[in-house]
Amino acid sequence: MLGNSLMAGNRYFEDVSPGDQFPGGSVEVTEADCIAFATAYDPQPMHLDTEEARARFGGIIASGWHTAALVMRQVALARPLGDTEVLGMGVENLRWRQPVRPGDTLHVEMEITSTKPSESNPRYGIVTFLITTRNQRGETVMTHSPFCWVPRRPVP
Amino acid sequence: MLGNSLMAGNRYFEDVSPGDQFPGGSVEVTEADCIAFATAYDPQPMHLDTEEARARFGGIIASGWHTAALVMRQVALARPLGDTEVLGMGVENLRWRQPVRPGDTLHVEMEITSTKPSESNPRYGIVTFLITTRNQRGETVMTHSPFCWVPRRPVP
Numbered sequence: 001m002l003g004n005s006l007m008a009g010n011r012y013f014e015d016v017s018p019g020d021q022f023p024g025g026s027v028e029v030t031e032a033d034c035i036a037f038a039t040a041y042d043p044q045p046m047h048l049d050t051e052e053a054r055a056r057f058g059g060i061i062a063s064g065w066h067t068a069a070l071v072m073r074q075v076a077l078a079r080p081l082g083d084t085e086v087l088g089m090g091v092e093n094l095r096w097r098q099p100v101r102p103g104d105t106l107h108v109e110m111e112i113t114s115t116k117p118s119e120s121n122p123r124y125g126i127v128t129f130l131i132t133t134r135n136q137r138g139e140t141v142m143t144h145s146p147f148c149w150v151p152r153r154p155v156p
Numbered sequence: 157m158l159g160n161s162l163m164a165g166n167r168y169f170e171d172v173s174p175g176d177q178f179p180g181g182s183v184e185v186t187e188a189d190c191i192a193f194a195t196a197y198d199p200q201p202m203h204l205d206t207e208e209a210r211a212r213f214g215g216i217i218a219s220g221w222h223t224a225a226l227v228m229r230q231v232a233l234a235r236p237l238g239d240t241e242v243l244g245m246g247v248e249n250l251r252w253r254q255p256v257r258p259g260d261t262l263h264v265e266m267e268i269t270s271t272k273p274s275e276s277n278p279r280y281g282i283v284t285f286l287i288t289t290r291n292q293r294g295e296t297v298m299t300h301s302p303f304c305w306v307p308r309r310p311v312p
């Protein structure tokens with residue numbers, strides 16, 4: 001366990017329930033970060049500072065994977081389960097609903113939608129979140145449902 | 157339309173069918189890139205050069221979102237639809253099946269699994285891909301099914 005234990009504490013599988021909500025804070029999307037991400041990972045004209053981006057989309061739109069990465073940052077910083085080690089297994093229903101552009105501010109909210117014990121490993125449960133990301137106008141830009149391994153509370 | 161038209165050509169909705177396969181090339185995962193991505197977007201101990209990563213996982217494991225971004229790069233470079241502008245709508249069934257570590261080489265393969273005309277916009281169809289990412293040992297590390305707007309062939 002690293003840092004901040006006293007502040008955040010640890011929450012285990014037994015400590016969370018469907019309906020639990022966690023604020024994820026906000027992040028501003030910058031043009032430099034959009035272009036750097038797209039150059040490294042999604043080099044398509046609409047995500048780069050190109051004539052096509054300006055002509056077709058009125059400017060750069062962020063890579064959907066960049067938006068997802070920015071949301072992951074907010075989730076990691078919010079630490080909804082404290083210091084407990086949470087391992088992502090996958091994601092259902094990822095939707096990019098509106099374009100994200102430089103200058104937008106993204107607001108992230110998390111809700112637990114299901115919890116179930118793991119059938120294969122008695123030390124873990126599986127927790128599914130619904131993560132909703134909105135822009136500064138309140139428009140939903142992305143939704144997704146990651147599900148994760150969460151340790152069960154250790155028996156003393 | 158940008159660059160490379162003569163090489164790649166454009167493929168429209170009418171030009172692709174379920175079962176079409178495209179190679180996505182390979183990419184090596186570097187420790188520096190893993191740490192840079194995790195620092196920016198997924199600052200959890202298992203993804204950073206920490207004692208916890210070494211003790212619990214035998215070293216860094218890549219953020220799942222970093223793996224997804226590296227796969228996106230391979231898809232963007234492979235350009236399965238040539239110069240045609242493809243807009244991601246979302247992803248189904250994203251699964252991180254095995255850890256990805258620095259030094260791994262990822263091999264990406266794409267297959268079209270469904271095509272349907274858009275009900276809301278007659279100028280577009282919706283194409284779903286299955287993308288399978290394997291490591292240098294042939295182990296599947298990630299699978300996902302992005303679906304995208306693809307323009308219909310313009311009427312001359």
